[in-house]
Structure formats: structure tokens, C-alpha cells
Amino acid sequence: MRRTVRAAMAMELTFLGTGSAYPSPSRGASAVALRYEGECWLFDCGEGTQTQFMRSQLKAGKITKIFITHLHGDHLFGLPGLLCTMSLQSGSLLNKQPVEIYGPIGLRKFLRTSMELSHSQLVFPYVVHELVPTDDQCFPEEWREPCALKANDQLHPQELQGKTIYLNPQEDCYNLVTQEQFIIKAFKLFHRIPSFGFVIEERTRPGRLQTQKLKEMGVQPGPLYGKLKNGQTITLNNGVTICPMDVLEDPLPGRKICILGDCSRVVGDVSKNLCIDADVLVHEATLDDNQSDKAEEHGHCTPKTAAEFAKSCKVKRLVLTHFSQRYKPTALTNAGDDDVTELKTQAKLVLEGQEVTLAEDFMVIEIPLNKAKQQIISAH
Amino acid sequence: MRRTVRAAMAMELTFLGTGSAYPSPSRGASAVALRYEGECWLFDCGEGTQTQFMRSQLKAGKITKIFITHLHGDHLFGLPGLLCTMSLQSGSLLNKQPVEIYGPIGLRKFLRTSMELSHSQLVFPYVVHELVPTDDQCFPEEWREPCALKANDQLHPQELQGKTIYLNPQEDCYNLVTQEQFIIKAFKLFHRIPSFGFVIEERTRPGRLQTQKLKEMGVQPGPLYGKLKNGQTITLNNGVTICPMDVLEDPLPGRKICILGDCSRVVGDVSKNLCIDADVLVHEATLDDNQSDKAEEHGHCTPKTAAEFAKSCKVKRLVLTHFSQRYKPTALTNAGDDDVTELKTQAKLVLEGQEVTLAEDFMVIEIPLNKAKQQIISAH
Numbered sequence: 147m148r149r150t151v152r153a154a155m156a157m158e159l160t161f162l163g164t165g166s167a168y169p170s171p172s173r174g175a176s177a178v179a180l181r182y183e184g185e186c187w188l189f190d191c192g193e194g195t196q197t198q199f200m201r202s203q204l205k206a207g208k209i210t211k212i213f214i215t216h217l218h219g220d221h222l223f224g225l226p227g228l229l230c231t232m233s234l235q236s237g238s239l240l241n242k243q244p245v246e247i248y249g250p251i252g253l254r255k256f257l258r259t260s261m262e263l264s265h266s267q268l269v270f271p272y273v274v275h276e277l278v279p280t281d282d283q284c285f286p287e288e289w290r291e292p293c294a295l296k297a298n299d300q301l302h303p304q305e306l307q308g309k310t311i312y313l314n315p316q317e318d319c320y321n322l323v324t325q326e327q328f329i330i331k332a333f334k335l336f337h338r339i340p341s342f343g344f345v346i347e348e349r350t351r352p353g354r355l356q357t358q359k360l361k362e363m364g365v366q367p368g369p370l371y372g373k374l375k376n377g378q379t380i381t382l383n384n385g386v387t388i389c390p391m392d393v394l395e396d397p398l399p400g401r402k403i404c405i406l407g408d409c410s411r412v413v414g415d416v417s418k419n420l421c422i423d424a425d426v427l428v429h430e431a432t433l434d435d436n437q438s439d440k441a442e443e444h445g446h447c448t449p450k451t452a453a454e455f456a457k458s459c460k461v462k463r464l465v466l467t468h469f470s471q472r473y474k475p476t477a478l479t480n481a482g483d484d485d486v487t488e489l490k491t492q493a494k495l496v497l498e499g500q501e502v503t504l505a506e507d508f509m510v511i512e513i514p515l516n517k518a519k520q521q522i523i524s525a526h
Numbered sequence: 527m528r529r530t531v532r533a534a535m536a537m538e539l540t541f542l543g544t545g546s547a548y549p550s551p552s553r554g555a556s557a558v559a560l561r562y563e564g565e566c567w568l569f570d571c572g573e574g575t576q577t578q579f580m581r582s583q584l585k586a587g588k589i590t591k592i593f594i595t596h597l598h599g600d601h602l603f604g605l606p607g608l609l610c611t612m613s614l615q616s617g618s619l620l621n622k623q624p625v626e627i628y629g630p631i632g633l634r635k636f637l638r639t640s641m642e643l644s645h646s647q648l649v650f651p652y653v654v655h656e657l658v659p660t661d662d663q664c665f666p667e668e669w670r671e672p673c674a675l676k677a678n679d680q681l682h683p684q685e686l687q688g689k690t691i692y693l694n695p696q697e698d699c700y701n702l703v704t705q706e707q708f709i710i711k712a713f714k715l716f717h718r719i720p721s722f723g724f725v726i727e728e729r730t731r732p733g734r735l736q737t738q739k740l741k742e743m744g745v746q747p748g749p750l751y752g753k754l755k756n757g758q759t760i761t762l763n764n765g766v767t768i769c770p771m772d773v774l775e776d777p778l779p780g781r782k783i784c785i786l787g788d789c790s791r792v793v794g795d796v797s798k799n800l801c802i803d804a805d806v807l808v809h810e811a812t813l814d815d816n817q818s819d820k821a822e823e824h825g826h827c828t829p830k831t832a833a834e835f836a837k838s839c840k841v842k843r844l845v846l847t848h849f850s851q852r853y854k855p856t857a858l859t860n861a862g863d864d865d866v867t868e869l870k871t872q873a874k875l876v877l878e879g880q881e882v883t884l885a886e887d888f889m890v891i892e893i894p895l896n897k898a899k900q901q902i903i904s905a906h
Binding site for chain 1: 547548549550551555573574576577580581597598599600602603604606607610611614632633635636639640643644645646668675718719
């Protein structure tokens with residue numbers, strides 16, 4: 147039982163596309179999948195993402211949520227095809243729950259037009275929730291008024307009406323999902339066009355009841371167990387009092403994953419706070435430090451800027467991705483090619499103890515339950 | 527010189543995607559490239575076509591014309607990304623000529639919306655020419671009035687105003703391109719949604735001047751050569767008369783290539799005549815003959831129906847493609863898998879002497895100059 151609970155809580159990232167600008171045979175266009183609680187959440191969906199799913203150990207049919215960081219084609223153009231193929235592969239196993247899609251305003255119009263003109267029909271419903279950016283997120287010449295990006299009122303037959311999500315000015319972020327086990331927020335990034343980062347934060351789970359100990363104390367399973375779990379002190383018939391803290395294991399601290407879209411920087415210090423102590427930060431590093439001017443000119447980062455952010459947020463692990471296609475994966479690099487490992491070296495120069503990883507297509511990163519953190523919490 | 531002329535006239539088809547419904551690692555979504563006269567013309571552009579180009583010997587940057595048979599996603603969703611990548615890879619070698627795109631009405635709206643919302647900019651102009659279908663081309667429930675599929679009037683910055691092309695009722699076809707060396711027409715197919723076939727027909731080229739013979743007759747290169755080439759009889763100073771037919775080689779007959787989109791049949795006998803005597807007919811065969819009911823229900827063909835059409839048109843070579851993803855390429859077929867070679871057997875049962883080929887991704891088919899035909903013409 148214990149193992150099953152732990153397995154259900156397994157969390158892993160699979161990189162399906164780690165290249166920038168366009169998909170290539172060595173690096174797909176942007177896409178990263180988070181497997182969690184038996185579901186699959188997809189972050190960005192560049193062209194070819196559905197084929198990358200087929201090449202991976204993941205099943206696209208498990209996707210329940212999709213997050214689009216920004217509307218550049220290399221993060222977006224795979225979305226209509228992915229939905230169509232998820233539907234074709236669903237067969238009679240209908241997923242009654244709508245696929246929830248989050249992304250910048252304009253996404254609904256893109257998807258609706260693509261699905262409509264291609265006569266695409268799905269066997270499941272979907273819903274697009276649009277984030278409304280602010281004009282401090284992009285180059286002034288690329289800013290478009292959100293009202294100009296709205297879709298018409300005609301829903302696609304399988305589309306449910308989504309929310310329009312505005313910045314919460316107090317928190318300086320967008321509240322997307324609030325559930326018992328986790329919350330998902332978005333925050334503002336600066337890029338050529340408005341871009342977003344996403345943070346998935348598990349809540350601390352209460353410790354498990356030490357049932358063996360309770361049985362030894364003469365307490366059998368029943369309503370009293372529930373009271374203890376809910377934090378109530380109980381008194382037995384023999385007058386003995388049992389406090390929850392005596393029979394509950396240490397609380398299980400939540401994990402935090404941050405996945406950022408293309409950017410040259412995060413907008414606002416408050417946004418930055420959302421990433422503090424993240425277990426994993428997935429950050430772009432399109433070009434190496436020697437090309438930092440060019441990177442910034444195109445609204446991108448280099449390993450140095452990514453690592454500085456990771457350090458300032460005290461993240462445990464920095465994963466660099468979205469590399470220019472000139473940087474082939476190590477195994478495919480020939481003499482004379484640009485060497486992607488140089489980007490790791492550049493990040494390490496900045497970091498202080500944080501692990502850094504260069505993403506490659508089909509790389510899987512497991513995010514273990516945070517025991518170190520657990521110990522700290524239990525020490526209090 | 528002779529060899530160079532022949533090389534420039536080389537014509538070859540490269541299959542970039544031979545699967546139906548969606549792209550898979552074993553069969554890409556629909557796309558076939560015709561290399562001709564130093565250019566590359568693309569027929570259909572399913573998701574992932576740009577990556578298939580990278581895996582092939584072709585260069586996407588050479589594309590000058592794109593033809594979309596119908597608007598189903600597996601024939602269309604690769605188009606915005608392909609254009610963006612062609613632009614990124616163009617560098618400073620700007621192609622001043624607009625890329626000409628032909629396809630059913632609705633294509634302009636799809637492309638404009640995709641390019642606009644993704645903030646895509648190209649370094650070359652493009653133009654979309656829309657074909658207006660008629661309601662005998664599709665299932666009644668999927669018919670949409672063409673006026674409902676029109677784009678708005680706001681051109682994308684790199685887009686030039688394209689033509690709206692209606693059926694020529696006398697010829698029962700759409701006249702797309704008329705050039706000195708070739709013509710391109712489209713004709714109506716019946717599918718779930720309106721679909722088109724394309725025929726590329728070279729004109730007969732006049733025979734080459736036999737310069738050695740002329741020199742032996744005492745005629746040196748100059749204006750007289752031009753007159754002979756243009757079919758004029760000349761008289762030399764010595765009174766000798768030379769007829770063009772005495773010093774011109776046999777005319778070089780043109781080739782004819784027919785590439786059909788998804789269909790269960792061609793609409794109209796006149797359309798069918800366009801394919802008569804084609805050197806190559808590229809025809810879909812989504813399912814095998816044992817599933818002909820299912821094929822027809824989805825607006826598709828089996829090898830039998832494709833071969834019957836090929837036979838009735840007396841084409842020289844039938845190439846079957848657009849196979850259900852259940853049919854893996856022969857090299858990837860395992861015991862127990864559906865066997866794609868069965869589809870070839872089924873086509874052969876119908877054909878009478880015509881060659882039949884099963885397309886696979888990256889297969890290249892050369893279409894030689896038609897010498898047999900040439901001999902027949904020269905015998906007259």
C-alpha cells in the first residue's frame with residue numbers, strides 16, 4: 147500500500163523537444179511532459195510533438211492539461227495535430243474530462259481556426275483558458291492589444307467555454323489551478339512576444355498515521371483514526387489522551403517545478419519569488435555566453451543569465467533547454483561542431499552547488515519526494 | 527551541353543510522408559516533392575514535413591510552389607512551420623519570387639491566422655491562390671459554403687493578393703499555371719471534404735538543331751539557326767533550301783505526372799481524361815481491399831479502386847501512398863503485423879502491364895524523358 151501511494155506520487159519530466167526555432171531530427175521543437183498522479187501535463191507543443199510522444203515511453207492519450215508558454219510557432223504549431231491524434235488514438239475509451247489548455251490570449255483563435263478549417267472533430271471536449279499579458283512582457287514593436295487577439299463567439303463543437311485569466315496584481319502572478327494536492331500558477335517573462343513561466347507546487351501532505359503504534363496502544367481502525375488524521379486530539383475510554391503528533395509520521399513536503407518559456411528575463415521580483423527553492427527549474431539557454439548580445443536582441447538567455455536566476459532562486463536543479471539547433475546532442479556532435487557541453491561549463495561558473503543538466507530529447511528526470519526538506523520540517 | 531540540358535530537365539518525385547491520418551516515426555504525414563527545372567514543388571504538407579525535408583536529400587529552401595490537396599490536418603498542419611523554417615534557413619539568399627501556394631478555399635484564412643497569431647515574419651513573399659470547390663466533391667454533411675471560408679481583407683505583411691480560381695466548366699478542371707514548358711491543372715476528387723488532384727504536364731519541346739549536319743552543309747551558327755529552330759524554311763546564298771524537319775531532331779514529348787489527394791473517386795469523366803497516359807499517377811490506397819466498405823465510408827480508396835482508375839487512364843506507373851499507419855514499411859514489418867505488400871498484390875490483380883509501386887518515406891522516383899512516346903511521335 148505504502149509503495150502504491152509513493153508510486154502514485156511519482157513525478158517525472160520527459161523532454162520531448164529541446165531545440166529552438168524549428169524541429170530538427172536531432173532536437174524536436176519545444177515540448178516537455180510532466181508525468182504526475184497518473185496524468186500527463188504538456189508544456190509547449192512545437193510541430194512534431196505528437197511524433198516525439200510516439201518515440202518516447204509516454205502516451206499522448208494520458209494528457210489532461212496543456213500549457214503553452216507563448217505563441218511562437220516552434221512552441222505552438224504541433225497543438226492542433228496533437229489533439230487530433232489523441233482523439234484518433236482514444237478509440238472507445240472516451241476521456242470524459244475536458245483537456246484543459248492554458249496559454250496566452252490568441253491561443254483560442256489559433257486553435258479554433260485550425261480545428262474548424264481542417265474539419266477536425268475530437269472524441270473528447272477541450273477548453274482553452276487564456277492568460278492576458280501586460281505590455282511589460284515584450285518588445286514594444288511586437289505588443290498587440292489583447293482585445294485584438296480575441297476569438298469570435300463561435301465555439302468549436304468539442305470546445306467548452308474557457309476562462310480569461312488576468313494578472314493578480316497582489317501576487318503578481320496568474321492563478322491557474324488550485325487543487326487539494328497542488329497549485330499551478332503562471333508568471334510573466336520578457337521575450338520578443340509575451341511569454342509565461344509556470345510553477346507547479348505540491349502542497350505539504352499530512353504525515354501518515356502510524357497504525358501499528360495505534361494498535362499497540364489498543365486503538366483499532368475506526369472513526370478515531372479519522373479524527374487523528376484530521377488533527378484532533380482523542381481521549382480513549384480508559385482516559386488516555388492521544389495527540390495527532392504522537393501518532394502521525396512527519397508531514398510530506400511538496401515538490402516545486404518551474405518551467406519557463408522563452409525569455410531574456412523574468413518580469414518582476416515577486417514573480418521571481420515563486421521559483422524560490424524549486425526542485426527543478428527548466429530554463430532556456432538558446433545561445434552560449436559569447437553570444438549574449440545576440441541572445442538578448444532576440445529575447446533569449448544564455449547559460450550565465452539562466453544560472454544567475456537559478457542561483458538567486460536557490461533552486462536545487464537547473465535544466466537548460468531550448469538550444470539553438472547548432473548545438474547537437476553530445477552523441478551526435480562531430481569534430482568542429484559547436485559543443486553543447488560548453489553551455490554547461492558556462493552555467494557552472496555561476497552556480498553554487500546547484501546541479502545543472504543539459505536537456506536532450508527523450509531525457510527523463512525523476513523528481514523524488516523531498517526527504518531533505520522533510521527532515522528539516524520534522525526537526526521543528 | 528547536351529548533358530546539361532538533359533540534367534536541367536530531370537524530374538523526380540520524393541515521398542516525404544506516406545502515412546494517413548497522422549505522422550508516425552515510420553510514415554510521415556502526407557507530403558510529396560517534385561523536383562523539376564531546379565525547383566522543388568511540394569504536394570501537401572502534413573505536420574513534420576519540414577523535418578522530413580531535413581532527413582531527405584532535398585532542400586526546403588528550393589520550394590517555389592506548394593499545392594494542398596485538401597484541408598485535413600494531416601495534409602496541412604506542417605505548412606506554417608515549413609514556411610517559417612524556409613525563411614530562417616534562407617539567410618541572406620533572399621528568394622525574391624513569391625512562394626506560390628495553391629489549395630482549397632479556407633487555406634488563406636488558416637495560413638494568415640497561423641502566421642499572424644504566431645508573429646511569424648518571412649524573408650520572402652508568398653501568395654495563396656484558392657480553388658473554389660463544388661458541392662459534388664464531398665459528403666453533404668461536411669459541405670461548407672465557400673463564402674464562409676473566405677479570409678478577411680487584411681493581408682499578412684509578406685503575403686501578396688492571390689487569385690480565387692473557379693472550375694472551368696468547359697474543361698471541368700481548374701487552370702493553375704500556364705508556362706512555356708508546362709501547364710498545371712487541378713481536378714475534382716470526392717472525399718469527406720472537398721479534395722483535389724493535380725496534373726503537371728510538360729509541353730512537347732521542339733527537337734534540337736543538328737548543328738553538325740548544318741555545318742557540313744556549310745551553314746554556320748547565326749540568325750539562320752534561329753529561323754530553323756522557329757520552324758522557318760531557309761534558303762542559302764547558293765540557292766539550296768533547308769526545311770526545319772531536315773535538320774531538327776525529333777520533338778521531345780512532355781511527361782505527365784498526376785498527384786491525387788485523398789478520395790474515394792475522381793469526380794467526372796472529363797477530369798479523368800486529364801490523367802490519360804500519365805507517366806506517373808500518385809494515388810492513395812488507405813486500406814486494403816478487404817476493408818473497402820470502411821474505406822468508402824471514410825472517403826478513401828483501396829488498391830483495387832486505385833488500380834482500376836490507373837488502368838482506365840492507361841498510366842504507365844501507379845504509385846500507391848497514404849497508407850493507414852497499421853501498414854509499416856516492409857523493412858519495419860514484424861511477424862503478425864499487417865503486410866503492406868498485400869496492397870501491391872491487390873493492385874496487380876487489376877492492372878494490365880502497368881507498373882505499381884508502394885511508396886515509402888524518402889523513396890525517390892525518377893521520371894525519365896519519354897523515349898517510347900518520342901519514337902511514336904517521330905514515326906508520324
